[in-house]
Amino acid sequence: MTTASQTWLIFRRAMRLSLRNPVWVIIGLVQPILYLALFGPLLERVASTPGFPAGDSWQVFVPGLLVQLGIFGAAFVGFGLVAELRAGVVERMRVTPASRAALLGGRVLRDVVVLLVQGALLTVTAVAFGLRAPIGGVLLGLVVVALLGAAFASASYAAALRLGTEDALASLLNTLAVPLLLLSGILLPMSLAPGWLRTVSDANPLKHVVDGVRALFLGELGSPTVVWGVVAVLGLVAAGVAFGTRTFGRESS
Amino acid sequence: MIEARGLTRSFKTRERVVGAVRGVDIDVGQGEIVGFLGPNGAGKTTTQRMLTTLLAPSAGSARVVGYDLAREAIDVRRRIGYVAQSGGTEPEARVGEELVDHGRLYGLSEAEAAARGAALLERLDLQDSWERLVKTLSGGQRRRLDIALGLIHEPPLLFLDEPTSGLDPQARANLWAHIRALRAEHGVTVFLTTHYLEEADTLCDRILVIDEGLIVAQGPPEELKRGLAGDVVALTTLDVEDAGRAALVLEARSGASAPEVEGVVVRFHLPSAADGLPQVFRALDDADIAPVGVEVHRPTLDDVFLSLTGRALRDEPVAA
Numbered sequence: 001m002t003t004a005s006q007t008w009l010i011f012r013r014a015m016r017l018s019l020r021n022p023v024w025v026i027i028g029l030v031q032p033i034l035y036l037a038l039f040g041p042l043l044e045r046v047a048s049t050p051g052f053p054a055g056d057s058w059q060v061f062v063p064g065l066l067v068q069l070g071i072f073g074a075a076f077v078g079f080g081l082v083a084e085l086r087a088g089v090v091e092r093m094r095v096t097p098a099s100r101a102a103l104l105g106g107r108v109l110r111d112v113v114v115l116l117v118q119g120a121l122l123t124v125t126a127v128a129f130g131l132r133a134p135i136g137g138v139l140l141g142l143v144v145v146a147l148l149g150a151a152f153a154s155a156s157y158a159a160a161l162r163l164g165t166e167d168a169l170a171s172l173l174n175t176l177a178v179p180l181l182l183l184s185g186i187l188l189p190m191s192l193a194p195g196w197l198r199t200v201s202d203a204n205p206l207k208h209v210v211d212g213v214r215a216l217f218l219g220e221l222g223s224p225t226v227v228w229g230v231v232a233v234l235g236l237v238a239a240g241v242a243f244g245t246r247t248f249g250r251e252s253s
Numbered sequence: 254m255i256e257a258r259g260l261t262r263s264f265k266t267r268e269r270v271v272g273a274v275r276g277v278d279i280d281v282g283q284g285e286i287v288g289f290l291g292p293n294g295a296g297k298t299t300t301q302r303m304l305t306t307l308l309a310p311s312a313g314s315a316r317v318v319g320y321d322l323a324r325e326a327i328d329v330r331r332r333i334g335y336v337a338q339s340g341g342t343e344p345e346a347r348v349g350e351e352l353v354d355h356g357r358l359y360g361l362s363e364a365e366a367a368a369r370g371a372a373l374l375e376r377l378d379l380q381d382s383w384e385r386l387v388k389t390l391s392g393g394q395r396r397r398l399d400i401a402l403g404l405i406h407e408p409p410l411l412f413l414d415e416p417t418s419g420l421d422p423q424a425r426a427n428l429w430a431h432i433r434a435l436r437a438e439h440g441v442t443v444f445l446t447t448h449y450l451e452e453a454d455t456l457c458d459r460i461l462v463i464d465e466g467l468i469v470a471q472g473p474p475e476e477l478k479r480g481l482a483g484d485v486v487a488l489t490t491l492d493v494e495d496a497g498r499a500a501l502v503l504e505a506r507s508g509a510s511a512p513e514v515e516g517v518v519v520r521f522h523l524p525s526a527a528d529g530l531p532q533v534f535r536a537l538d539d540a541d542i543a544p545v546g547v548e549v550h551r552p553t554l555d556d557v558f559l560s561l562t563g564r565a566l567r568d569e570p571v572a573a
Contacts, residue, residue: 009357087343091337095305
């Protein structure tokens with residue numbers, strides 16, 4: 001059995017279990033829609049502030065929400081793995097000859113598919129609120145978000161495997177989440193920020209991913225902003241997947 | 254089936270390196286049921302996790318089903334089943350799905366995995382549970398499902414970690430019968446850990462006793478018990494003074510081990526109570542001591558463990 005077919009097997013199993021109890025998928029979707037409904041209208045006024053980037057407020061805001069969904073939807077998947085660890089499922093799979101990469105990859109694939117469905121629904125809902133953007137740019141934006149999700153899901157699984165408890169994972173995520181969120185310009189674009197804050201946020205790859213998706217939503221497909229965003233997300237995928245496969249491959253974890 | 258030499262595993266804690274398993278040699282032959290007996294924390298699970306490729310040994314080597322543990326881990330995995338103490342089933346999954354998916358991870362086709370899964374459920378008295386959610390199974394049923402999962406690829410060697418802990422006596426006896434049948438009908442070799450003496454005694458052909466990371470004794474349960482000088486005799490005397498005097502009389506006699514006094518009870522070993530007791534009574538009578546009660550029992554593995562380690566099996570392990 002090849003690694004690809006093992007990945008598919010783990011994906012099918014994970015997807016089946018997610019669909020059997022879809023409450024987390026729904027919660028993950030409701031939150032961005034709440035942002036859309038309750039935070040989005042505030043931005044229509046802010047959009048006239050000097051320094052606000054080009055495009056209408058929805059073209060700025062919706063990419064931010066998608067990236068947020070990509071990060072946080074995926075960063076929390078580790079909790080599911082902690083439950084599987086506790087039930088002994090992970091260990092049972094680890095004594096089989098199955099490829100360790102497939103055990104990780106199948107789960108990540110499930111998360112990416114869930115994320116794409118959530119992202120598509122969010123985008124369609126945003127159109128109802130007033131989003132207008134070129135379809136090609138939006139689709140590419142969703143691809144970037146899916147890659148981002150793959151990076152964070154892999155890292156989250158690896159962290160879960162190393163930490164082993166919900167408590168430890170929760171404190172790690174809480175420590176990382178707020179600074180990453182504030183320094184990425186997800187909610188308000190960093191072009192509004194004072195110089196020092198902008199410099200700090202430039203070091204955050206997520207900021208470039210958000211900017212890249214925003215540029216895609218404006219239809220600037222070949223712009224340097226998009227290129228930097230893609231470079232940043234590919235870098236994150238490489239790092240996340242490397243961390244994930246290394247951890248899953250370790251003999252003693 | 255198993256041939257381990259000097260298997261060692263140490264963990265680093267904040268202050269020092271702790272040896273959980275300190276160099277064990279294990280040999281298990283084809284078709285044996287071997288029990289790995291020891292208190293919690295003795296290193297049973299750690300050793301088993303090394304032998305099942307889940308944990309890399311710090312030192313030592315082993316061949317499992319003919320393959321080298323370190324260099325041929327995948328070949329080992331293909332040929333062993335492992336049932337962890339905590340089990341390994343997803344509560345929200347259906348029984349049939351778990352069996353088929355697990356079989357597929359070993360490279361079985363969907364149809365083959367389903368056929369074998371159904372046959373295993375039948376054999377383990379779980380027929381009609383194919384469509385049930387795992388969380389609706391009882392503890393004993395879930396344990397049998399775990400074993401079915403461990404057998405889906407028909408491994409010649411099955412590892413069981415505390416297979417009956419947490420089960421009621423009826424479910425335990427039932428599981429023992431299933432494990433015996435596996436060996437009788439399919440020639441499966443079983444290597445199990447347990448901290449139940451009764452389990453080691455009734456189920457296993459051979460026992461390895463592990464304590465503080467070292468194997469302190471091994472052999473068939475009968476042999477281990479026989480190695481412990483004869484029968485255990487407990488005499489009850491009229492009062493504490495008589496007990497003390499009886500101990501002195503017994504000490505003066507050859508053939509009995511040093512007696513232990515506990516209140517009015519004097520406990521000692523005899524090579525054979527049937528032959529030795531009459532003389533003991535005569536000697537006591539000469540000393541004007543009349544015992545009010547006598548109890549003789551064959552040594553249990555409890556006694557074996559106590560004499561090997563100086564601690565009862567159910568004692569807490571010495572603070573590590």
